[in-house]
Amino acid sequence: xxxxxxxxxxxEVVYKGEIIDGxxxxxxxxxxxxxxxxxxxxxxxxxxxxxxxxxxxxxGSKIVDIISVRQTSKAKVLEMDxxxxxxxxxxxxxxxxxxxxxxxxxxxxxxxxxxxxKLAPILMNKDLDLESKKIAxxxxxxxxxxxxxxx
Amino acid sequence: xxxxxxxxxxxxxxxxxxxxxxKKVISEKQRELRLVEVKGVREEINEIIRSIKxxxxxxxxxxxxxxxxxxxxxxxxLNLQGYFNQLEKTRARLVKQKMMLAKQKG
Numbered sequence: 001x002x003x004x005x006x007x008x009x010x011x012e013v014v015y016k017g018e019i020i021d022g023x024x025x026x027x028x029x030x031x032x033x034x035x036x037x038x039x040x041x042x043x044x045x046x047x048x049x050x051x052x053x054x055x056x057x058x059x060g061s062k063i064v065d066i067i068s069v070r071q072t073s074k075a076k077v078l079e080m081d082x083x084x085x086x087x088x089x090x091x092x093x094x095x096x097x098x099x100x101x102x103x104x105x106x107x108x109x110x111x112x113x114x115x116x117x118k119l120a121p122i123l124m125n126k127d128l129d130l131e132s133k134k135i136a137x138x139x140x141x142x143x144x145x146x147x148x149x150x151x
Numbered sequence: 152x153x154x155x156x157x158x159x160x161x162x163x164x165x166x167x168x169x170x171x172x173x174k175k176v177i178s179e180k181q182r183e184l185r186l187v188e189v190k191g192v193r194e195e196i197n198e199i200i201r202s203i204k205x206x207x208x209x210x211x212x213x214x215x216x217x218x219x220x221x222x223x224x225x226x227x228x229l230n231l232q233g234y235f236n237q238l239e240k241t242r243a244r245l246v247k248q249k250m251m252l253a254k255q256k257g
């Protein structure tokens with residue numbers, strides 16, 4: 001109904017001297033309607049708030065997931081770095097031990113070789129009898145054993 | 152599509168990107184670790200081979216010297232079996248160690 005029409009109806013009521021009960025009823029109705037609308041609005045607003053909170057929780061959870069992935073990978077990398085360092089140190093230590101043992105073997109060999117080299121001219125000496133040569137050999141043998149043990 | 156949905160999509164993309172990045176970094180580190188292991192084992196094996204070669208050289212020199220002395224005076228014998236055995240034992244231990252390392256590397 002247009003405003004003009006509503007206004008004409010009202011004029012007609014006023015002329016007839018009727019109490020405008022209808023208007024009272026209309027006002028109450030309007031209040032009820034307004035209340036309903038307000039309730040609906042509140043409900044919608046609350047639902048929107050719940051949705052927003054749910055969305056925020058989802059976003060928060062996603063951010064936590066991202067941080068967790070980052071931290072896990074960082075921890076894993078650190079762990080592997082430590083393993084690499086440990087392995088390198090272990091290799092270095094093992095190679096150093098092997099190198100040291102090798103040097104000892106070579107050094108012992110040089111001692112043995114040197115002492116045996118000194119025995120050769122004694123055994124070649126025709127002026128020395130067999131007994132002397134045997135004593136010399138035993139002495140050199142002891143020297144070798146001592147030298148090796150002391151090395 | 153509201154802004155939260157957009158944010159969620161963006162975050163999902165970031166998460167996937169983060170996972171991909173982590174996978175790449177970890178696989179790179181695993182590769183590095185394997186290389187370090189292989190390099191380390193190779194270094195140890197090379198050092199063992201050097202040691203075995205030196206032992207072989209010492210054994211040969213010792214045998215030759217002993218033969219020479221025997222040739223000079225057959226009646227005089229040298230009992231240096233202890234030294235000889237020690238070298239042989241060390242050699243056998245090194246060969247075993249080398250085999251174990253090669254297995255580990257394989």
